[in-house]
Amino acid sequence: MDAVAHVKEPAAVRLAAPAAWDAEADDALVCRAVRAETHDVKTFVFAAREPRRFSHQPGQFLTFAFEIAGETVHRCYTISSAPTRPDTVAITVKRVPGGPVSNWLHDTVKPGSMVRAVGPMGDFSCFAHPAPKYLLLSGGSGVTPMMAMARTFHDLAEPRDVAFVHSARTPADIVFRDELERMAALDESFRFTAVCEGDGPGEAWGGFRGRLTLPMLELIAPDWRAREVFVCGPAPYMAAVKAMLAGAGFDMARHHEESFDFEALSVADTEAVEAAEAELDAAPTVRTFRVEFAKTKRAIDCPEDQTVLDVARKQGVRLPSSCSKGLCGTCKSKLISGTVAMTHAGGIRQREIDAGMALLCCSKPTSDLVVDR
Known part of the structure; x- marks a missing residue:
């Protein structure tokens, strides 16, 4: 019998899990x-780490604790994925020149990497302000909460009239461009318009050019005064949009904005973020070690409180196994380097252990590992 034939498809396991993600139980x-x-x-x-479902409102954010150069750094990132796809949660990050966190994320975080987070938090959401018509205005990285809202309505096939206007430097800087254009092609109640300051590499921009203005908005969404308006982007962009709408006599009670500047968050959001950071700092730190599989050229991040086999399975690395109790010896592997804490049930002999062998089903890493698999 194939030693791995009884292993369930990881995707099926995740989709079958009814439990909700609880950051207090496992962040x-x-x-x-x-x-x-x-x-x-x-x-x-x-x-x-275990199959869980995420629950959030489109537009909310998570507070992360990243371990960078031996220090814990907190950052808030808006969830760009939709709650209609609850088995994963995503953030979308622009690399900022000299930015310690964005560059670390871009250069370091890969499939298998582990981070810590709590949430969701925030009241910047279309769910908090239901309306038949929406106007989503974003600039640069401010596209992320708008994308979560747009994706949610699209997935639910909600009969909502949504006008999405995104401002970018060049066509090459339009985040989610293909997906947004595809959504607009499929749904007649959803309209996407990009406004670019100039041409991009290899593409002359033929759409609205410059900064968003009231005459542009009148052409894009002539009924914009009848819409619930959400705005997100750099502080100058949001200030300009707010002044433009207020100057045109818009009912500012239907104007909602979100800031990436921690100091500009609402009192409620500021208090929530501070509580989240305290929660992350108070949580016991579980060390994570890098496990490389020499033959398959795969690598995973394995917490010290989980076995190598369990984590490898969850991350799609197929390894021979049978009993998963340290008894049969099917998962016996050579450790090229590194150490483990192993509690077996007789499936390995002492001379094999002395020779660097280990049962991955009952071995928890105590250092970085290289496994001959």
């Missing part, structure tokens, strides 16, 4: 995928 998230959106923007897709 660790495992990176499942990294996707390049533009030349300097990446999306990082995370899942819980």
